Amino acid sequence: MERDGQLELYGVLAARLKEAHARVANLQVPDDVRLELTRKLLVVTAAAKHDLAGAARRLDVFLQELDQGRFLDQGTV
Numbered sequence: 001m002e003r004d005g006q007l008e009l010y011g012v013l014a015a016r017l018k019e020a021h022a023r024v025a026n027l028q029v030p031d032d033v034r035l036e037l038t039r040k041l042l043v044v045t046a047a048a049k050h051d052l053a054g055a056a057r058r059l060d061v062f063l064q065e066l067d068q069g070r071f072l073d074q075g076t077v
Helices: 002-026 031-048 052-068
Strands: none
Touching: 002 031, 002 052, 031 052
């Protein structure tokens, strides 16, 4: 039963990552900023293979920073 729950969590995280990638792709930012944001999402994706809960927390922080436009304040991420 636990395995089914784990698979469901992977599915939820995968859908959120897909949405985050789409948001980044649609941002009106310089290519170097978009590239760095994409790299951060790839790190979250890789982390999900070993630590699902940690990856979900990292994605939450990433999306929160994206919503607040913090990456723009730094010039790069």
